[in-house]
Amino acid sequence: MTIFHRICKFTRFGRILSFSLGTALLFSSCSGLKTTPVEEPEGPVSVFTGKPGGIKLSDFNTEEYKSDGGLPVNALLWRAALDIASFVPLDDVDTFGGSIVTEWHQPNDTPNQRLKLTMFVVGRELRSDAITVRAYIQNRLGTEWVDAGRDESLGRKLEDLVLTRARELRAAATAETVN
Numbered sequence: 790m791t792i793f794h795r796i797c798k799f800t801r802f803g804r805i806l807s808f809s810l811g812t813a814l815l816f817s818s819c820s821g822l823k824t825t826p827v828e829e830p831e832g833p834v835s836v837f838t839g840k841p842g843g844i845k846l847s848d849f850n851t852e853e854y855k856s857d858g859g860l861p862v863n864a865l866l867w868r869a870a871l872d873i874a875s876f877v878p879l880d881d882v883d884t885f886g887g888s889i890v891t892e893w894h895q896p897n898d899t900p901n902q903r904l905k906l907t908m909f910v911v912g913r914e915l916r917s918d919a920i921t922v923r924a925y926i927q928n929r930l931g932t933e934w935v936d937a938g939r940d941e942s943l944g945r946k947l948e949d950l951v952l953t954r955a956r957e958l959r960a961a962a963t964a965e966t967v968n
Contacts, residue, residue: 862887862910865962866920869954870908873947877906887911893927893934901929902937906947915955922947 862884870889871882877891887910895903905925912919924943927934 861885861913863913863915863919863955865915865955865958866910866912866951868958869951870910870920870922872954873951874906874908877904903927903929903934904940904943908947908951915952915959917948917952920948920951922951 867884867887874889874891877894879889880892881888881890883889889906889908889910891906893903893905903926905927907923907925909921910919911921922944924940924947926937926940928937929935
């Protein structure tokens with residue numbers, strides 16, 4: 790046998806041996822992995838975000854979730870809240886959840902302070918506890934904005950404005966039906 794044949798035999802043998810050892814190492818390294826089953830979220834999952842919450846599309850037309858076809862919150866309060874928040878650009882509006890979130894707004898008279906509002910219409914009746922307004926304030930420190938917390942008095946004033954506007958809308962609607 791020539792040297793060439795010996796090298797070819799060794800090379801074939803070397804390839805088979807290295808392939809066998811590599812495969813054995815690959816499979817043995819996987820044996821130490823601990824796998825856990827994927828946890829399914831409880832309840833329905835949002836089609837848009839993939840997060841738990843909301844109702845299933847199959848349950849949407851059942852008796853439990855049927856409404857009278859209107860808003861799930863008081864329409865007058867909802868409209869009034871949108872009217873009052875209209876001086877600030879809106880960021881997120883959820884009609885069915887009854888929430889309005891604005892973007893940060895910097896009034897012209899206070900250049901070192903900005904405001905963000907969240908409004909929650911939580912009831913179907915025109916009552917003072919059916920609206921909650923939170924006013925968040927940030928102050929400018931150099932080139933950065935620093936949270937200053939919530940302004941409770943401004944939140945209450947805006948709640949009163951929303952209630953007043955809702956009463957005006959109700960009075961206007963009543964006057965239209967009488968005439």
